[in-house]
Amino acid sequence: MSNPAQRTAATDQAYHAIRSDILSGTLKEGERITEQRMAENLGLSRTPVREAISKLIHEGFVERGTGYTTRVAHFEDEELEQMFQIRKLLESYGAARAAEFATDEQVEHLKELSAEMSAHTPPKSQSDYKIISAANEKFHRTIMEAARSPRLSALISMAVNVGMVARMYHLYSDEDLIRSAAHHHEITDAIAARSPEWAASVMSSHLLAAASMAARAGQRKVPAAF
Amino acid sequence: MSNPAQRTAATDQAYHAIRSDILSGTLKEGERITEQRMAENLGLSRTPVREAISKLIHEGFVERGTGYTTRVAHFEDEELEQMFQIRKLLESYGAARAAEFATDEQVEHLKELSAEMSAHTPPKSQSDYKIISAANEKFHRTIMEAARSPRLSALISMAVNVGMVARMYHLYSDEDLIRSAAHHHEITDAIAARSPEWAASVMSSHLLAAASMAARAGQRKVPAAF
DNA sequence: CTATAGTATTTTGCATACAAAAATCAAACG
DNA sequence: CGTTTGATTTTTGTATGCAAAATACTATAG
Structure with missing residues (x-):
């Protein structure tokens, strides 16, 4: 032009x-x-x-x-549930590997991201939601990088419908978000402690909780998020 | 041009x-x-x-x-191991869902395919290999369809396709193939019995066995899981 | 001979043009 | 009034042109 x-x-x-x-x-x-x-x-x-x-x-x-x-895109509740189940499988495995292979810098980065999320939890404004959402995304991505398996990363990025996740974030209650933040801290600690099983277990809890919320959210009507 | x-x-x-x-x-x-x-x-x-x-x-x-x-993209040798781990996760989950959602027709189809594979195991000719291979492929695809999760199907087909072309025939011993056929029968029975845990467990064994064969076969070729 | 600076050549990112497929609309028909 | 068919307009898929960034090359200096 x-x-x-x-x-x-x-x-x-x-x-x-x-x-x-x-x-x-x-x-x-x-x-x-x-x-x-x-x-x-x-x-x-x-x-x-x-x-x-x-x-x-x-x-x-x-x-x-x-x-x-x-x-x-408009998505079915069933799809959301499925996505979290698959994420649980793949990301738990990724977290276990991250506990094994993460560099000190990556662990440090995870700590920073966890701290950032906690600082804005529970959210008091729309911008808090955005910050949490962005930090959450980066947190999970950092763990997958730390897992040192490009193939796994590629599969997860295919599996995870970022749109779904982002749009459902506002359905979390304050309690949900507080627990989520706690999970992030615990995952970080597990990786820092080099405990694959611990990391995988907490990640599993983290995503099962999310799946449960997704199912619960199916009841309500979504008024299009932040 | x-x-x-x-x-x-x-x-x-x-x-x-x-x-x-x-x-x-x-x-x-x-x-x-x-x-x-x-x-x-x-x-x-x-x-x-x-x-x-x-x-x-x-x-x-x-x-x-x-x-x-x-x-x-650079394909690390270690990624072979990863691939089987990931397939184990995804396909076990798929088998569990198949046990839950498979129609009677699909169960019947799985029985037919298992029988066909057994009939040609151990293979005596090149055409036997091809029949086994084709039936195997269809077997896994049928389970995937029965799992009723398009997202899962897409992911698995990716994981399987990546670096895994069909030139794996000679990596399996007769004993391997006999056990593989037994696995297929057992998976079919588990699905017919509507036991998700059983189905997932056998599928897991099935793929761990394949991973082990892959490791034994050395760094060169990638077998498909029969 | 090696290193480096400057030039020439790729290579990509974006804009634009055009044809085919699809959607929209309108008129004819029941 | 509803349906179908035909023309019209979007809308996308692909090709092409151009400028800037990155790479490759060359010549020169040390």
């Missing part, structure tokens, strides 16, 4: 913008989205928007129907 | 071609790949190749280094 030398990664910009719109509810569940409209709104061309959408599809924020219909 | 608007999914074509080249070894581990060269080889433009590569990166077949270096 008129912006030739844009050196700020357009794909990232599109990705975050759309993702944010989905999480904020600006784009509602089931709403149809098109590359062109998104591109126009952002003042970008279709190419980076297209790539961003591909990524969002892979992560489960967006889904393609038959033909040219692309819409904000 | 001179190809007017090909309507046969170019992205899929590129994806499968590159993936296949990686699995077959045509593209070696650590080898650098560029969009342009891939596109030229396939007679496509960069765009679909680019998308295919993005997908492959996300799935862990390809990795980006710093800058413009994109190369075939």
Whole structure:
């Protein structure tokens, strides 16, 4: 259009913008989205928007129907339950390996992330939710890196529908979040103590608790999160 | 080049071609790949190749280094072990769910497949191997379908496909294959008996045995689990 | 001969163009 | 009034062009 030398990664910009719109509810569940409209709104061309959408599809924020219909993903409660079960299997294993292979720097990083989450728990504002959510994501990713198994990481990233997780976060009660924070601390300690079984066990509890919350949340209606 | 608007999914074509080249070894581990060269080889433009590569990166077949270096992901020897551990986790869970959700028709089908495999075990000819292999594949797929979890199915098929092409015939001794056939029968019985724990337990044994064979076979080839 | 600086060549990221598939709309028909 | 069919407009998939970043190459200095 008129912006030739844009050196700020357009794909990232599109990705975050759309993702944010989905999480904020600006784009509602089931709403149809098109590359062109998104591109126009952002003042970008279709190419980076297209790539961003591909990524969002892979992560489960967006889904393609038959033909040219692309819409904000809506997910079944059953799927959410399944996802947590699978995560439990894979991430427990990952945590055990992390206890074995994590570097001191990674352990330190986990401590920082745990502390950050605790500092904002229970959350008092929307921004607290965002901070917790982001730190949580990074926490789990750091553990998987520490597990030193690219294949495992790839599988988990396929298994985990980030969109589902992010959108259900606001369904956690304060008690849930406090316990979650405690779990993070305990997982960190288990890894620091180099105890694979302990780490796996706590991770398992952590995700079973999450699965239970997911099931419980199925009763209520979701008013589109933060 | 001179190809007017090909309507046969170019992205899929590129994806499968590159993936296949990686699995077959045509593209070696650590080898650098560029969009342009891939596109030229396939007679496509960069765009679909680019998308295919993005997908492959996300799935862990390809990795980006710093800058413009994109190369075939390095496949550690140790990852073989990981692969079986992961498969053990996922397929045991799948077997448990199958015990819960399989239809009578599916149970019947599993019985037929087990019987067919037994009838050709130990194999006396190359065609016996092929029959066993085909029945084995169908057996596992049927269990997966019976598990009623598309996400799980997708993950397992990924885990199995990664680096595990069908050139594993000679790694199994007759004793191995006899035991494998016994496992299949027992898994079928466990599912027929609607016992998730039994099914999961036998499946676990089944894959641990396969892992052990893989370790015994050395660092070179990767067997599929019969 | 090695190291380094400067240049030339790749390689990617983004924008744009165009054709085919799909969706939308409208008119004809029951 | 509802349904179907045909034309019109979106919308996507793919190709292509271009500029900037990164790599490879070359020549020069030490």
